[in-house]
Amino acid sequence: MKEAYKIVELIKAAKNIVITSHRSPDGDSIGSSLGLYRFIQALGQSASICHPDPCPSFIEWVKDDAVIIDFEESKTEVVEKMQAADLIFCLDYNGANRLGHAMGEVLTACKGTKVMIDHHLNPDDFVDVSVSEPSVCSTAQLVYELVNDSGNSDLMTAAIGTPIYLGIMTDTGSFRFSSVSSRTHEIIAKLIDAGVDHTAIHQDTFDNNRLDKLKLRGHIIAERLEILAEYKVAIISVTEDILESFNYIKGDTEGLVNLALSIEGVEVAAFFTEKGEDVKMSFRSKGELAVNVIANENFDGGGHKYAAGGINHDTVENTIAKFKSLLPKYF
Numbered sequence: 001m002k003e004a005y006k007i008v009e010l011i012k013a014a015k016n017i018v019i020t021s022h023r024s025p026d027g028d029s030i031g032s033s034l035g036l037y038r039f040i041q042a043l044g045q046s047a048s049i050c051h052p053d054p055c056p057s058f059i060e061w062v063k064d065d066a067v068i069i070d071f072e073e074s075k076t077e078v079v080e081k082m083q084a085a086d087l088i089f090c091l092d093y094n095g096a097n098r099l100g101h102a103m104g105e106v107l108t109a110c111k112g113t114k115v116m117i118d119h120h121l122n123p124d125d126f127v128d129v130s131v132s133e134p135s136v137c138s139t140a141q142l143v144y145e146l147v148n149d150s151g152n153s154d155l156m157t158a159a160i161g162t163p164i165y166l167g168i169m170t171d172t173g174s175f176r177f178s179s180v181s182s183r184t185h186e187i188i189a190k191l192i193d194a195g196v197d198h199t200a201i202h203q204d205t206f207d208n209n210r211l212d213k214l215k216l217r218g219h220i221i222a223e224r225l226e227i228l229a230e231y232k233v234a235i236i237s238v239t240e241d242i243l244e245s246f247n248y249i250k251g252d253t254e255g256l257v258n259l260a261l262s263i264e265g266v267e268v269a270a271f272f273t274e275k276g277e278d279v280k281m282s283f284r285s286k287g288e289l290a291v292n293v294i295a296n297e298n299f300d301g302g303g304h305k306y307a308a309g310g311i312n313h314d315t316v317e318n319t320i321a322k323f324k325s326l327l328p329k330y331f
């Protein structure tokens, strides 16, 4: 990472540092934020983590004593922190709109120097320093490279390494996606040498299911799955009423779209989740179809060839109908 020294100089010179990441946080946005936060502390500085919305419960454990201030809960505090910041990190996203409209506008109006560290394609021009590495599996891996390439590998500890491991693990489907490189495994080896307990991370993340969560997932697969055999497409969906009946909390349906994708013969999976007046979509592909193209051209979204998402202002039923009507065009 050629910007590593420059970024560390910015950290050392800053008075108020804020770390932001995208809406609907995942293991990589949380992991890269906390890894950077603790690296900044190891450099003798401090930072505030300001996210659009709360951390999902399945990775709450990784926060330990760190605080994530979220815009949904503490709007005024987040706005004050961002306005006062002279250095703002934009982790794991490629455009201000990925913070959501309101927080995105706050970011755009901020005076502080903005540094993006991200691995999504086609970043917007919204920052002062841009580290964009779409071939790298995760932003957490890029945070590792920042530590390493700025000559600070001696500062790597289990505290910094654990969230980095989490981010890499979750963004690679536990090290299985094609985005994993030999470098990824080299980094994992270094993290284990630094004291990271990989077994504990997997257990804390994946072996801590609430019964309601498993029942909800079972219900969606049993009752809300449709397979369109001629397109090799699996569709799953959920309404707010159903979520409520299973005492839904954020993160309960995380990764469920991948379960639909794992069905034999299925090459594309789409998951439709009712959210107020909108429907949030998650798309996955393991075949030729680039789901980010469908998301981008029709659902105000984007992402990668094999994992994308978007949003539609309509009912679940109508959104699924729209998706189905598009399939002849894309296959």
Ligand code: 5GP
Pocket: 120, 281, 282, 283, 300, 301, 302, 303, 304, 307, 308, 309, 310, 311
């Ligand atoms: P997920 O299905 O896990 O929510 O999202 C998968 C990927 O799709 C994310 O890593 C992100 O790149 C992309 N993505 C999801 N939702 C959106 C969206 O609303 N807009 C854009 N541009 N990309 C999205």
Ligand code: MN
Pocket: 028, 029, 092, 119, 137, 138, 139, 171
């Ligand atoms: Mn990521």
